[in-house]
Amino acid sequence: MDLIFFGLSLALYLVAAAGFAAHLIVNRAGPRRLAMVALGTAFAMHTVGLALRAATLGNAVLNSFHDQLSLLAWLIVGVYLGVQLRYHLAVLGALVSPLAFLLTLSSYIVFSGAQTLPDELQTAWLPAHVAPAFLGYAMFAVASCVSLVYLLQEHQVKTKRRGAIRLPSLETLDDLNYRCVAWGFALFTIGIVTGSLLAKAMWGTFWSWEPVQILSVLAWLLYALLLQTRSVGWRGRRAATLTIVGFGLLVVSFLSLNLGLPHGRSFG
Amino acid sequence: MQHEVLIVGLNHRTAAVGVREAVAFADEQIDDVNRRLCGLEGVDEAAVVCTCNRVEVVGCTRTTGGVADRIADFLREAQSGAPRDLAPHLYNYAGRDAVRHLFRVASSLDSMVVGEPQILGQLKQFYARAASVGATGAVLHRWFHKAFAVAKRVRTETGIAGRAVSVSSAAVELAMTIFDHLEGKTAMLIGAGKMGALAARHLLGNGVGALMVTNRTFDRAVELARDFNATPVPFEQFAKYLPMADIVIGSTAASGYVLTEPLVHEALRERKGRPIFCIDLSVPRNFDPGINALDNVYLYDVDDLGRVADDNRDERTREAAKAEHIVTEEVESFWKWLGHLEAVPTIVALREKMEAIRRGELDKTLAGLKDLDPRQREAIESMTSAIVNKILHTPITRLKQRDRRVESFYIDAARRLFDIEDPDES
Numbered sequence: 001m002d003l004i005f006f007g008l009s010l011a012l013y014l015v016a017a018a019g020f021a022a023h024l025i026v027n028r029a030g031p032r033r034l035a036m037v038a039l040g041t042a043f044a045m046h047t048v049g050l051a052l053r054a055a056t057l058g059n060a061v062l063n064s065f066h067d068q069l070s071l072l073a074w075l076i077v078g079v080y081l082g083v084q085l086r087y088h089l090a091v092l093g094a095l096v097s098p099l100a101f102l103l104t105l106s107s108y109i110v111f112s113g114a115q116t117l118p119d120e121l122q123t124a125w126l127p128a129h130v131a132p133a134f135l136g137y138a139m140f141a142v143a144s145c146v147s148l149v150y151l152l153q154e155h156q157v158k159t160k161r162r163g164a165i166r167l168p169s170l171e172t173l174d175d176l177n178y179r180c181v182a183w184g185f186a187l188f189t190i191g192i193v194t195g196s197l198l199a200k201a202m203w204g205t206f207w208s209w210e211p212v213q214i215l216s217v218l219a220w221l222l223y224a225l226l227l228q229t230r231s232v233g234w235r236g237r238r239a240a241t242l243t244i245v246g247f248g249l250l251v252v253s254f255l256s257l258n259l260g261l262p263h264g265r266s267f268g
Numbered sequence: 269m270q271h272e273v274l275i276v277g278l279n280h281r282t283a284a285v286g287v288r289e290a291v292a293f294a295d296e297q298i299d300d301v302n303r304r305l306c307g308l309e310g311v312d313e314a315a316v317v318c319t320c321n322r323v324e325v326v327g328c329t330r331t332t333g334g335v336a337d338r339i340a341d342f343l344r345e346a347q348s349g350a351p352r353d354l355a356p357h358l359y360n361y362a363g364r365d366a367v368r369h370l371f372r373v374a375s376s377l378d379s380m381v382v383g384e385p386q387i388l389g390q391l392k393q394f395y396a397r398a399a400s401v402g403a404t405g406a407v408l409h410r411w412f413h414k415a416f417a418v419a420k421r422v423r424t425e426t427g428i429a430g431r432a433v434s435v436s437s438a439a440v441e442l443a444m445t446i447f448d449h450l451e452g453k454t455a456m457l458i459g460a461g462k463m464g465a466l467a468a469r470h471l472l473g474n475g476v477g478a479l480m481v482t483n484r485t486f487d488r489a490v491e492l493a494r495d496f497n498a499t500p501v502p503f504e505q506f507a508k509y510l511p512m513a514d515i516v517i518g519s520t521a522a523s524g525y526v527l528t529e530p531l532v533h534e535a536l537r538e539r540k541g542r543p544i545f546c547i548d549l550s551v552p553r554n555f556d557p558g559i560n561a562l563d564n565v566y567l568y569d570v571d572d573l574g575r576v577a578d579d580n581r582d583e584r585t586r587e588a589a590k591a592e593h594i595v596t597e598e599v600e601s602f603w604k605w606l607g608h609l610e611a612v613p614t615i616v617a618l619r620e621k622m623e624a625i626r627r628g629e630l631d632k633t634l635a636g637l638k639d640l641d642p643r644q645r646e647a648i649e650s651m652t653s654a655i656v657n658k659i660l661h662t663p664i665t666r667l668k669q670r671d672r673r674v675e676s677f678y679i680d681a682a683r684r685l686f687d688i689e690d691p692d693e694s
Contacts (some may be wrong), residue, residue: 027427028425029424153445156445156448157442157445157566158560158566160568160572160575160576162576162579167445169444169445169446169448170445170446170447170542171446171447171448172448172544175448176635223597230540230541231540232540232541233536233537233539233540233541233564234541235540235541235542235564236541236543236563236564237564238563
C-alpha cells in the first residue's frame with residue numbers, strides 16, 4: 001500500500017522537475033504553477049506513504065538505507081516548500097525536484113523489503129537522534145542548492161556575462177543560505193548530542209572513531225566556522241563554497257554508514 | 269451595413285517632431301476634438317490619441333469611403349500651425365490593418381523604444397477621455413479593451429519590456445541582480461558628470477534610499493546634492509563615508525583612479541563583507557579595474573553597461589517577433605467579433621434561438637397531452653408564439669435603434685445575454 005504512494009510521489013517529482021525546467025527555459029508562469037502543484041501533491045503522497053510505513057514498522061523505519069533515502073527526499077522537499085512560502089525561488093525548485101526524484105528513485109533501487117530492528121533500539125532515543133539530524137541534513141541540502149545558484153549568479157555578475165536564466169539576487173541567495181545553514185546547524189547539533197547519548201546507552205561509549213562520527217563532527221566544525229566568520233565578512237562566495245563542502249562531508253558520512261564502510265552498528 | 273474600423277494619423281516614423289508638435293492637441297482641447305470628430309459625416313465613434321510620438325484618430329464608421337479623408341482634413345485644419353501638406357506624413361489604416369495597428373501601439377511594438385511601458389497608460393487615458401464625452405460606442409469599447417488585454421498578454425508572455433536598454437537603466441537592472449531590493453540602500457556619487465547624475469537619478473527613482481554626493485569642488489557637490497535632496501560630502505573625506513555606500517557611482521573628469529583597491533578593501537572590511545556595486549561611468553576610468561577581483565565587489569564600467577544595454581536591445585527585438593505573433597492571433601479574434609456585430613443577423617439568430625426553444629418545449633408538453641383535439645393544440649401553439657413575440661418585441665425594437673453608437677452596444681449585449689454563438693472567448 002505504501003509503495004503506491006511512493007510510486008505516485010516519484011512520478012510527481014519527475015513532473016515537478018520537468019515543470020521547473022520548462023519554466024526556466026520558456027520563462028512562463030504556466031509550467032511553474034504545474035510544477036508547484038505537482039511538488040505539493042508529491043509531498044502529500046510521500047507523507048502518506050511514510051506515515052503508513054511508520055505505522056507498520058515503528059522505529060524500524062529509521063533503520064534501513066531505503067527508508068532513510070526516502071525520508072531525506074521528503075524532508076528536503078518539505079524544507080523547500082517552507083522556503084518557497086517566503087522566497088518564491090522557482091530556480092531552487094528546479095534543483096530540489098530532481099534531487100528529490102533521484103533520492104526517491106535510489107530508495108526504490110535499494111529497497112530490501114521489511115526491516116527488523118534489534119529490541120534495544122526500540123527506544124525513543126532513536127527518533128530523537130534521527131529526526132533532528134535528518135532535518136539538519138535536509139536544511140544543509142537546500143542550503144547547498146541555494147549556494148550553487150549563488151555561485152552561478154556570482155560568476156555571471158562578476159564576469160559580466162549573462163545566462164539565459166534570470167536568477168535571484170546575490171543578497172537574497174546569501175541571506176537564504178545563511179538562514180538555512182543556521183537552522184541546519186542548530187538541528188544538526190541536537191542530532192549529534194542525542195546521537196552520542198544513544199551511543200552511550202547502546203554501546204557504553206559516546207565516541208568510537210567511526211567515519212560517520214568523524215565526518216559529521218568535521219562538517220559541524222566547518223558550519224560553526226561558517227556561521228562565526230560571517231560577522232567578519234566571510235559571506236557570499238566563500239560562504240557558498242563552504243556550505244557545499246560541508247554538505248559533501250555529510251554525504252560521504254551518510255554513505256559510509258550505509259554502503260559498507262566499517263562501523264560498529266546497524267542504524268543511522 | 270458592416271462596421272468599418274479605421275485609424276488615421278502620424279507618428280515618429282512618418283513625421284518629424286516639428287510636424288508632430290504642430291498637429292498635436294493640447295490637453296484641454298481633447299474633449300472638444302473628440303466631440304467634433306464624432307460630428308464628422310460618417311464617423312460613428314472616435315477617439316483621438318495624442319502623445320509626443322503620435323497623433324492618431326481611432327474611429328469606426330458604417331459608410332463607405334470618404335471618412336478617412338474627412339478625418340485627414342480635420343487633422344490638417346484643426347490646428348492653425350499644421351502644415352498645409354500633411355498627406356505625406358499621414359497613414360491611414362482600415363480593416364484588419366487598423367486593428368493590428370492599435371494592438372501594436374498598445375503593446376509598445378510601435379514605440380520609438382520598443383517595449384517602453386508608458387504608452388499603455390496613455391492609451392487608457394485617451395480612451396477614457398473619448399468615452400467620457402460619449403464619443404465611443406461598443407466597437408471602440410471592445411477594440412480598446414481588447415488592445416489593453418493584448419498589451420498585457422504581450423507583456424506577460426514575452427520579454428519585450430523585460431530588460432533595460434539604456435546605460436542608466438542597465439545599472440539599475442544590475443543592481444537588482446546584486447541586491448534584493450534597492451529600498452534602504454545607500455549610493456555615493458563621485459563627481460558631477462552628466463552620466464553619473466543620470467544613473468543616480470535612476471537609482472533614486474527605483475528605491476535607493478539615500479545618496480551622498482562628493483566632488484573635488486565642494487560647492488558643486490553641494491549644488492548637485494540640493495538637486496537630488498542628497499548629502500554633500502567633502503572630497504577629502506569621501507573614504508570615510510565609503511563604507512556606508514552599497515552602490516558607488518564614479519563620474520569625474522579625473523585622469524587617475526579615484527577609487528583604489530586599498531580604499532575598497534578597507535570599506536569592505538568595515539562593511540563586514542556586505543557587497544558593493546561600483547559603477548564607473550567616466551572615461552578615462554576612475555575606478556581601479558583591479559577592485560572587481562575583490563570578493564563581494566562588482567565593478568562595471570561604461571562599456572560593460574553599454575554591452576548589457578545592447579544585449580537587452582537585441583533581446584527585445586527577438587521578443588518583438590513573438591509579440592507580433594500574439595498580435596496576429598488577437599487581430600483575428602477581434603475581427604470575427606466585429607463581423608458578427610450587425611443588427612439583422614443578430615435579430616434573425618435571436619428569433620431562431622427562441623423559436624427552437626418554443627418548439628422544443630411545446631413538443632415535450634404536447635407529447636404528454638395526447639387527448640387534446642386539434643383546435644386545442646392550435647390554441648396552445650398560438651399562445652406560445654404570442655409569448656415569444658411579446659418577449660422579443662422590445663429587444664428587437666432596441667436592436668433596430670437609430671443611434672448607431674447605442675445600437676452596437678445592444679447588439680453586443682444581446683449576443684451575450686442570449687448566448688448567440690460568438691467566436692470570441694469573452
